[in-house]
Every structure is written in C-alpha cells, then in structure tokens.
Amino acid sequence: MSLTPIYLGLGSNIERERNLTAGLEALAEFLHDMQCSPVFESQAVGIKSGHFFNLVVSARTDLPLHELDRRLKVIEADNGRYAPGRKGLPLDIDVLFYGDRVGNFDGLVLPRAEVLKNAFVLWPLALLAPEARHPGAGKTFAELWQSSSIQQALWPASFVWRGAELTPPALRQAFPPASL
16 A cells, blocks of 8 residues: 655634544544644634634545545534534644645645745644655755744644643743743
C-alpha cells in the first residue's frame, strides 16, 4: 500500500475544544502516523467572530486527493460546518499539502496559499515539521516562518487530546497572550 504524506489545517471558533477533538478523532480513524502541532489561539482573519483555535496535522494516507477532501467535508458537516443559520465556524479542515503536488487539481489548489499568508498555519507547521520543505517555495517550514513578516495576533493555547497536552508548557510560557 502506497501512502502519501499530507498536512491538514484545522480550526474552530465555536465550542473549539469539542469540535477540534471530534475532528481529530474522526481523522485518526483513517489516517496513518498522525501527529499534531501545538494548538494556537488567534484573532479571526477575514471574518468578524470570536477567537479561533488552530493546529496542523501531519499524516500519511492511502486515499486519493479528492476522496480525502470529500471525507474532510463529511467530517466538517458532521460537526455543524454547513448547518443552516450557524454562527461562526464549528470546524474547518483544509488540505494544506498532499505529497509534493503543486497546481490546481479540479478546483483544489495545492499547496494551499494560506500556508504563506497566515501565522496560524505557518507557525504550527514550522514547529511540527521544521525541516520539511514547501513544494512550491522550496524552503523549509522553519525557514519560511523565520523569514515571514506576517502580522497576526496569535499565541500558544493549552489543548489536551487523548490525555496528552499538544502545546508544551514552555511554548505557552514563552509566548503568553499578554505579550502580544
């Protein structure tokens, strides 16, 4: 079985802990070697809403790209993403990278442009996989984060999944919300 390395971005601003936990549990049912970045809290970007929790997941999958994307949409729907009259964003899961693919794949553009535009994606990526290379930019995630000039308010947030703290206390202490 051939497995493709992937990176997914997850975010929520409604019942954040519950929705992100539900999303992670659903992903763990069909992804291989899943690892999570620290979780970050951030101000909303592009919409007026409460603060978001965001993280990045690395994994490997045997699913074709469009089947993976379809499953992500089902998980989002199961968690209220497309509910009529919803306020905010219960769960958002985006394919950031699928192997080293670059281009437009039937409307799914990879790598996802938000990687280089949003600190809540790039910082978690740099912590999770500092030596991995962005297939379009050719630099490591750590290099991209170090050289970025993204101005967004975000800070590490405590988040426990399956009994483990995803965000190291030292990271939370080094970047407390009051320092921003």
